[in-house]
Amino acid sequence: MANISKRNRRREREVKNASKNRREIIAARLSRRDLIKAGLLTSAGYLIHKKGLSARAQWGGGGGDCDRRWWDGSGGAPVSPPTTPFVEPLFIPPIAQTVPALNPAPTVAPNTAAGEQRTRNHQALTTLPPVKFYEVHQRDQLLSVHPELPLQRLWTFNGTVPGQTYVARYGEPILVRNYNNLPADNGGFGLQSVSTHLHNGHTPSESDGFPCDFFASDPVGNTKWYDQHYPNVLAGFASSHPPLGDINESMSTLWYHDHRVDFTAQNVYKGLAGFYLLFNQFDTGDETTGFRLPSFPNFDIPMMFNDKNFDPDDGLLFFDLANRDGILGDKFLVNGKIQPFFEVKRRRYRFRWLNGGPSRFYRFYLTKSNLTNHPFWIIANDGNLLKNPVQTTTGVMISVAERIDVIVDFSSFAAGSIIHIENRLEQCDGAGPTNNILPAGQGAKVLEFRVVSDAVTDNSVNPATNPTFYQVPTRVAQRITRCFEFDRRNGQWVINDELFDCNDVRFRVKRNTAEIWRLEGGFDWSHPIHIHFEEHQVLKRNGQTPTLIERGRKDVIRLGENDDVEIYFRFRDFTGRYPMHCHNTIHEDHAMMLRFDIDDVGNNNENDCGHH
Amino acid sequence: MPDMNRRKMLATLAVAPLAVGVVGQTVGVENKFKVAESTREKLRKRFFPNFELTTHEGKTVHFYDDLIRDKIVVLNFMYVKCEGVCMPVTMNLKKVQKLLGDRVGRDIFMYSITLKPEEDTPQALKRYVRAHKIKPGWTFLTGKPDEINTLRRSLGFKDAKTRLDQDLTNHTGMVKYGNEARQWWAMFPGEANAPWIVECISWMDGTDAQPVIQATQKESKRAESGHRHSKTKKR
Structure with a gap:
């Protein structure tokens, strides 16, 4: 503990020196050319690694040593306070629990009299009647993102970030009654008006979360709600492939998030996002059946990646309202915690990686402690299982909202081994990545895997045997x-x-x-x-x-x-x-x-x- | 799960005042950070410098105190001799002003700040207002060049790419809108359809704003097949 705080104090000093140096450069009105002349900036636009100038890069915050995002006092994001990496376990969002019934019962036409804010009839409530019902309250909640930072007042679905995970199944339509209880005070950013999108369900428009189907908040009562009917049905069920739809259109990793027009970035940054997992007779969640993918929830783990900024003075979440290009955070969060660790057994896992935004592109590698890459298998893109697993030794790119499901095999590691998920894609501003790939160990380590010694069985399919999942759906003209x-x-x-x-x-x-x-x-x-x-x-x-x-x-x-x-x-x-x-x-x-x-x-x- | 217990415990603190940033932390954290100011104060300091500006009527005003505080505002940057995006945006905002009617100047305030304070004197701005028959409630502003530049960047009218940021012909046609007291801030494209802009501004009245989408299904002026404007390649 003493070591940690010593290290933190040093980092803090480095950060302060770095920003002081930057301020001086700005105050001196040095041009880019001047900086190159002075040897402080390369022609490619990177600050030279020099103690005090690139403190952020040294502790893996910024992802690369480009740092043109100086805070010059006129908007822009400040440098977040230092935090010790890998001190807290990965948070696994709770599984959404059903309610026996909804009162009042859902209706095809919007139940405006009872407070429903939907504006159009359900298209499939009677043909695909829901068999499970959920209630979700969008509300604020004090949550910890890291033990060295103050509690954050975040916006949540039922109190957690990410929100509760829906575990759904094809053939079992569900209905979610979505209450808006967001508080009157937004805490500096965010609009208390929401439209929850299920990305990317085969969902009728009125339940899809179109950006302009937003509705207002009632912070104190439950007078404002919106019923969202998720039929969990395969595309083609009422057209090309009746009555069940095209099995090759099966989806697995979906997510839901606020989509309020003009305020999506603020509201999602504040926490309004979660997972929605969809299983079927092949992708069963049980590694002894179907495609035999690692069992949910023990060996099938959703991970939402976000990069955010925190105010160095008060340690609170900072949203740059003056940014039009794309916000890059210098803190990397997985499932709502800054740089967590995750203990794994010596076997295969399925990870559902989601880039939850706001803007950064990632290229994730699995970096071993000797700075070599651990290969892994990509099995699904955007929640859709590929025809066959594809092995990668060069990482995988994930832009905002993309999902990549991977199989990682830890069986070859000795207990006590450490492996990091490392983003090595350099990005200097919101416009997009530079496409430079940083050397192993010099990117941003976002999560630490710790291999534990527990004996464990593994009945999951070995991707090296080249199992076939779904075919690419046939096309018509x-x-x-x-x-x-x-x-x-x-x-x-x-x-x-x-x-x-x-x-x-x-x-x-x-x-x-x-x-x-x-x-x-x-x-x-x-x-x-x-x-x-x-x-x-x-x-x-x-x-x-x-x-x-x-x-x-x-x-x-x-x-x-x-x-x-x-x-x-x-x-x-x-x-x-x-x-x-x-x-x-x-x-x-x-x-x-x-x-x-x-x-x-x-x-x-x-x-x-x-x-x- | 200990984590859940902690969450349950914290749920009881959900009404803690926003100004307290150190509740329930491990030892040491409370000394490390300042107690948070009100978020409104933080926003003011970060984004709304209280610079002295001069209106097209020659009146001296302070940006935050007189123009932003407690108001619903619509705000953009322009300059009088601009041959690019300024004119279409000004013309479009005139339509917006007309649609908003007498609310402009009463509870919605429109501001256009010059990007060329050296040449856009209050008199020059006044001539612009007269020439374009701009109604009261929409104020044009000039000030000290350094301060205007800081204000521009603070308000989000900057480009990440220096090349674009310093090219005046490429200055943004985006318009900021917000409600200072409620801490709601967003932007719309200044050339967007005026009724849509009015709808966006109306959200600043309160979160009770309802989407009007189902009422107005319009197809705009677009022809039914393959219409496309001539290309402009400015970025």
């Missing part, structure tokens, strides 16, 4: 090809040169038809683009066949600088409004979004692909 160019016009995000308006239906998809979309990125910026409702298949990335990892089904497309990606969808079964948006939540809140509707007519808007 597309009705239309639409093209979307993502750009920025005087700081305003435009898609095909137009700005967002929740009331503007940019195009209409004809229900039960297939479409091809081509998404094209602009200069300078990287965007994780998310499209609600249907999983898509990546046909081509920059003219090439996508990698094995990207070849399955997805719902987030990484659009790097000048990328051109072609994707295929079938929009089946339900109608209504859905968005396509950037999931860098800062871009999203600055209107990098469009609305499209699914109906039974469709139209041909946004089909001008002539510029390609």
Whole structure:
């Protein structure tokens, strides 16, 4: 303990010196060129490692030694206070518990008289009646993110961050009664008005959490609520593959989060996110049946990664309201705790990795204490099991809202071994990563695995035997090809040169038809683009066949600088409004979004692909 | 699970005042951090410098005390001789002002701050206001160049990329809107559809704001097939 506080004091001093040096540089109005001349900055824009200038990098805070995000007193994020890494165990969010019944009982039409804030009828409440009921209260809660920081007043689903984990099953529709009890005082950021999105369920529009289906808070009573019906049904159930849907459209790792238009970044940063796991007869949660993936919950662990900033003066969560580009945190949280540890047995685990944002791109490696990489298997992308596991020795990239399920085998480690999840992707600002990969040990270690000696059995499938999960769903001819160019016009995000308006239906998809979309990125910026409702298949990335990892089904497309990606969808079964948006939540809140509707007519808007 | 017990215990503290940042911590933490100020005070210090500005009417005002505090505001940056995004944004905000009616100047305040204080004197701004027949309740402001630059950056009208940040022709068309007392701050694109902007501003009245989406299903002016504006490649 004495050592720790000594180390902390030293770090604190280093941080203070570093920011003093930065302030001096700024005060002296040195230009970038001056700094290069003085040997303090390389031409690539990195501060030279010099004690006092790059303290943040030394303790693995910032992910790389680029540090152009100096706080010069005019907005911007400060340097967070130091914290000792790996002092607390990984928090596992509790499993959501059902209630026997809801009072009043759910109704097809919104029960406005009783306080329901839904505005449209349920499409499938009677055809896919819920068999389980849940109540969730969105409310504030004092929580610890690290024992060396003060308690934080966060916004939660039922009191935890991440919120409770829903454990759902195909064929068992559920209904969640979602109460908004967020407090009158927002504590500096966040809007007490919510729309909870289930990312990326095959969910009817009225339950999807469209950004403009928000509703207000009642901090003291339960007079404001919204029923969300999650049918847990496979795409195609009422169209191409009746009556159960296409098994190859099975999803597994979903998450839910606030999606309130213009305030998503603030509300999610404050805590409003959680996991929703979907099992079926193959992905059973039991390693002795089906695909024999490691059993839930003991060996199947969801991990939500977030990077955040904390005020160095009072130690409280800091949200940079002056940032339009993307917020990069210098503290890395897994399931709501800064740099936790997790004890593992000498066997295989399934980890469901989710980049919970707000903006950073990760490339995660498993770094052994001798700074070599431990290989692992990628089994699912965006919650969709691949055809076969894909082994990686070069880490895996995860942009905001992407989910990567992995199998990690710890059986080769001796008890007492230490392995870190390390982000080695360098990123200097919100615009996107530099794509430089940092050397092992010089990235940001976000979680520490500690191998324990307990004897343990492992009945889970060995990915090296190349098990087959799902096939890529068969395609039918597309009705239309639409093209979307993502750009920025005087700081305003435009898609095909137009700005967002929740009331503007940019195009209409004809229900039960297939479409091809081509998404094209602009200069300078990287965007994780998310499209609600249907999983898509990546046909081509920059003219090439996508990698094995990207070849399955997805719902987030990484659009790097000048990328051109072609994707295929079938929009089946339900109608209504859905968005396509950037999931860098800062871009999203600055209107990098469009609305499209699914109906039974469709139209041909946004089909001008002539510029390609 | 000890963690759950701790959480249950903490639930009873849920009404602790926001100013206390050190409740229930391990020994040492309480000495390390200052007791938090009110968040409103923190926001003021961080984002809303109280610089002295001059209105287009020649009146001296303080940014936080006179323009922001306790108000619902709509705020952007522009300059008189701007040939780029300023004019379409100004014209669009005129529509917004018209739609908001007599609320502007009463409980919603619109501000445009010059990016070129050297040439945009109060008189120049006044001429601009007259030329564009801008109604009362929307104030144009100038001040000391250094302070305006700090204000611009503090308020989030800066670009992460220095190249873009220092290119005046590329200055942002985004507009900040907020409610200072409620600590709600966001931005909309200044060229967005005016009725949509009005809807965004209306959220600042209180969280009771209801989405009006189902009432107005409009298809905008877009033609039914393949319409696209001519390309502008500014970023």
